[in-house]
Amino acid sequence: ETGVTQSPTHLIKTRGQQVTLRCSSQSGHNTVSWYQQALGQGPQFIFQYYREEENGRGNFPPRFSGLQFPNYSSELNVNALELDDSALYLCASSQAGVRTDTQYFGPGTRLTVL
Amino acid sequence: GENVEQHPSTLSVQEGDSAVIKCTYSDSASNYFPWYKQELGKRPQLIIDIRSNVGEKKDQRIAVTLNKTAKHFSLHITETQPEDSAVYFCAASWGSARQLTFGSGTQLTVLP
Numbered sequence: 732e733t734g735v736t737q738s739p740t741h742l743i744k745t746r747g748q749q750v751t752l753r754c755s756s757q758s759g760h761n762t763v764s765w766y767q768q769a770l771g772q773g774p775q776f777i778f779q780y781y782r783e784e785e786n787g788r789g790n791f792p793p794r795f796s797g798l799q800f801p802n803y804s805s806e807l808n809v810n811a812l813e814l815d816d817s818a819l820y821l822c823a824s825s826q827a828g829v830r831t832d833t834q835y836f837g838p839g840t841r842l843t844v845l
Numbered sequence: 846g847e848n849v850e851q852h853p854s855t856l857s858v859q860e861g862d863s864a865v866i867k868c869t870y871s872d873s874a875s876n877y878f879p880w881y882k883q884e885l886g887k888r889p890q891l892i893i894d895i896r897s898n899v900g901e902k903k904d905q906r907i908a909v910t911l912n913k914t915a916k917h918f919s920l921h922i923t924e925t926q927p928e929d930s931a932v933y934f935c936a937a938s939w940g941s942a943r944q945l946t947f948g949s950g951t952q953l954t955v956l957p
Binding site: 733764771772773774775776779786823825832833834836837838839 | 851879881887889890891934936940942943946947948949
C-alpha cells in the first residue's frame with residue numbers, strides 16, 4: 732500500500748452543492764495530481780499541484796479547483812455539482828523532477844451526486 | 846494531447862496460462878509508460894513501468910515491452926494465478942505536468 736491517504740471515503744451531495752475532497756501525499760513527495768474515474772473507465776487527469784500552484788490542467792471546467800498546502804497535502808473543490816460529477820476521485824503523489832510521472836494513488840473518494 | 850488505446854477490454858485465461866494486454870499511444874513525445882492493477886473498490890496499484898530508453902523490463906511474472914517506432918507497449922503476465930484477476934490500465938506520461946493519460950482498461954479473469 733502507498734502512503735497516500737484521502738478523505739472522506741464516500742460522499743453524497745445534491746446537484747448544485749459544493750464539495751471539498753482532501754489528499755495527503757506520500758512522505759517525500761511534493762507533487763499531487765487529481766484524477767476523476769467514472770464507472771468502468773480509466774482515470775482522467777484533472778490537474779496537478781506543485782509548490783502550491785497549479786502545474787497543469789486537463790479538460791475540466793473552472794468549477795473544478797484546487798489547493799496545495801505547505802505540507803504538500805491538497806484539496807479538490809468542485810462547485811455547482813452536476814449529476815455527471817458522480818465518480819471516484821483519486822489523488823496521486825509523486826516527487827517532482829525525473830520521477831514526476833511515477834505516481835502513486837490514494838484509495839479515492841467516491842462522490843455520488845443526486 | 847495524448848490518446849491511449851487498450852486491447853482487449855476483457856480477457857479470460859486458465860490458471861497457469863499467460864496473458865497479454867496491448868496498448869498504443871499517439872504522442873511520440875511520451876516517454877514513460879506505467880501499468881496499474883485495480884481490484885474492485887480499490888486504488889490503482891502501480892505494478893510495473895518502463896521508460897522510453899528501455900525496450901523491455903521484467904519483474905518476476907510480469908514483463909512490459911515497448912516499441913517506440915510503432916508506438917505500442919504490452920503487458921505480459923506469465924503463470925497467471927486467480928489473484929491476478931483485476932482490471933489492468935496502461936498509461937502514457939506527457940505534457941509539462943507529466944500527467945498520465947490512461948487506456949480504457951482490461952478486465953482480466955483467471956479461471957481456476
